[in-house]
Amino acid sequence: MSSIRTRIAPSPTGNLHIGTARTALFNYLFAKKHGGVFVLRIEDTDLERSDPKYEKDILDSLRWLGIDADESPEVGGPYAPYRQSDRTESYKNYIQQLLSQGQAFYCFHSQKELEEEKQKLLEKKLPPLHFCEYREMEAREAETLAQTKTDHVIRFKTPAGRKITFTDIIRGELVFESDLIGDFSVARKMDSALYHLAVVVDDAETKISHIIRGEDHIANTPKHILLNEALGFPQPLYAHLPLILGPDRSKLSKRHGVTSITEYREQGYLPETLINFMALLGWNPGTDQEVFALNELAQVFDIAKVQKSGAVFNIEKLDWLSGEYIRKKTQEELTKLCLPYLCDFLQFKIPNDQFQNEYVEKVVALEQPRLKKLSEIGEKTEYFFRMPKYDKELLRWKNITETEILTSLEFSEKVIKSKIQNPKSKIEIEKIFLEAIGEGDKGSILWPLRVVLTGKKASPGPFDIIEILGAEETLKRLERAKKIL
C-alpha cells in the first residue's frame, strides 16, 4: 500500500472555482496513479465569509465531475473531522504549544497601528512586513494583558537569519530567507486559528504526504515549513501547479467571466469535457493524444510533466472538446441530457410520453453534430415544436423573384402531395426530390423549402427535417409561406 496522501482543502466562500477544481483533479490523479489516498477537507475557519451553501456547491461539483475523495466530511475517514470548524480544539492545543515553547507571542498592536506601519513602509518602498516588538514581552505579563486587552493577535516568532530551502517537485530547489517573512499571525485568539497554522495542523493530522496546490502558495511554503518545524511535524513534499490565466494573462478570476464549475455545468458542458480540458491545462502526456477519460488520465498522469508557466483558459478549445464529447453520446443519452434544457427553453414540462420522446430523440440526433453545449438545443431546434417566424426576404435564393419563390414552393408542395404522403426516410425523400428537380437548379427549390420549415438561414437539410416533421406539417408550413408571400 502506497503511503501517498494528497488533499484539496477549498474554502466555502464561493462556488467551486475552475482553478480549485483543477488542483483537486491533479491531486486526485496523482493519488490514483500511485495507489494513494485523496483527502477532501473544508477550510471554513473564516466564519464570516463561509456559507453552508458554498460547501454544498463544492461537494456537489466535485461529485458531478467524478473526482471522488477517499476521505471527506461526507464519507468520513480515519482522521476525521475533515472540516476546520470542527477542529478548533486541536488548533487550541498547538497554539498553546507554540506559546509555551516561546515560538509564538501575543501582539497588542491595534489594527490601525499596523495599517499605518504598513503604509509608511510602502511609502519608503520597503517590504510591508511586521517585525513585532511584543515578541520580547515576558510570557506571563503578556498572558495577563491578553485577558483584558482582547484586541490582540497571536504571531509566530519567525527566527532571524534562517535560509529555508525545499525541493518543489515541479520547480526544483527553492530558497527563501526568514528575514523576509516577518512575524506572521497564526491565530486571532486561542480558539480561532488562522490559515497558515490551520493548514499545517490539518495536513499533519490528516497525514498528508504530498501537497499539490497553486503557484500562488509558493511564498507561503516557507511559513508552513517553519511551522512544521516548530510543531515537530514531518515535512511533506510540495508541488506548485502553474496558475490558470485569463485572456490578459492574469490569474483567472470573476472579472474574466465564468469561473465556477457550477456555471459551466449550467451552460451544458459535460463533466468529462471539463475533466479532460482541465487536465490539459498545464499538463500533457507527451504524446499527441488529446482526448482522455478520467480513468485513463489516472493511468497516464505524470506530475513530472506538469508545466511551470501559467496557462490561459482557452474557451474555444473547451467548446471543441465539448462538441467532441457530445458527438460521442448515444442518441438516447444525449436526449436525456438535452431534455431539461429543451423544456426550459420551450417552457414545456418534461414529457414522459413514449411517442414524444421518440420525436425529441430524432430532433436531438439531427442537431448532434452542431451542438457545442447542451444549452444550445432549445434555440437550435425550436422550429420542430413551433411554427417558425421569419422575414419573407429570407426565402429568396440568390436573386430569384418572388414569383419564382412561389413557383418553387408550389413545386415542393406538389412533390410532397403526390409522392411523400406516407412516412418516408430522408434518403427516400431526397431521392424523390432530386428526381423531380432533375436538371433544374437545386438551390432555388431546396433553399426556400428549408427556410419555410426552419425560418433559419442555417440549419440541417430539408430532407432530414421533413422526415421528422412529416408530410402534413410540411404542407402546413408551405401553405403558410404562400400566404406570407
Next chain:
RNA sequence: GGCCCCAUCGUCUAUCGGUUAGGACACCACGCUUUCAAUGUGGGAAGCCGGGUUCGACUCCCGGUGGGGCCGCCA
C-alpha cells in the same frame, strides 16, 4: 517597493545539444454540399533580447527585458 516564479505559433503544448522546430484549438483555402455543421485534404503561423559554454544551442550558464504571483486579525 521587496521577494519569488515563469518565458516555443494568437492559445494549449512536443523537443530532455544535432529536427525541413512536431501536434491540437482557432484561422484561411479546397473537396463533399441548397445553407450551417460534421468530415476529408492542404495552408499560413513560434524559439523575447544580448552575452557566454560547445564542433554545434530553442535546449546548459549569466545578464537584461517582459509577464505573473505573494507580501491580511482572507483562504
